[in-house]
Amino acid sequence: MSxxxxxxxxxxxxxxxxxxxxxxxxxxxALPELADAALRNAAGGGHGGGGFAALTRYLDRxxxxxxxxxxAGAVLGLIAGGFMFMAGNPGAQxxxxxxxxxxxxxxxxxxxxx
Numbered sequence: 001m002s003x004x005x006x007x008x009x010x011x012x013x014x015x016x017x018x019x020x021x022x023x024x025x026x027x028x029x030a031l032p033e034l035a036d037a038a039l040r041n042a043a044g045g046g047h048g049g050g051g052f053a054a055l056t057r058y059l060d061r062x063x064x065x066x067x068x069x070x071x072a073g074a075v076l077g078l079i080a081g082g083f084m085f086m087a088g089n090p091g092a093q094x095x096x097x098x099x100x101x102x103x104x105x106x107x108x109x110x111x112x113x114x
Contacts, residue, residue, distance in 0.1 A: 031055075067110065077096075
């Protein structure tokens with residue numbers, strides 16, 4: 001039998017919390033200088049710029065490489081959404097809306113990473 005919606009939602013929220021905590025632990029273990037800078041900054045000592053500057057550089061480079069990939073994905077999404085719209089599929093508007101949202105996110109990614 002299926003579970004009640006509240007039980008399924010509770011399980012989903014628990015899973016999200018565990019994934020977030022696990023991701024934070026993996027990030028702290030993989031990039032200890034970031035964790036050290038964050039702890040030092042939270043404790044009021046040091047400038048905390050070393051680790052966060054490296055993270056900012058990484059996000060900036062990642063955005064630079066992913067903008068062309070996002071542009072290609074947007075073109076493919078527009079083509080697929082256009083074909084769906086011409087075929088009379090009622091989900092075409094939703095697909096085209098998601099494509100538009102994705103284009104805005106891709107174009108804003110460079111500014112958000114800076």
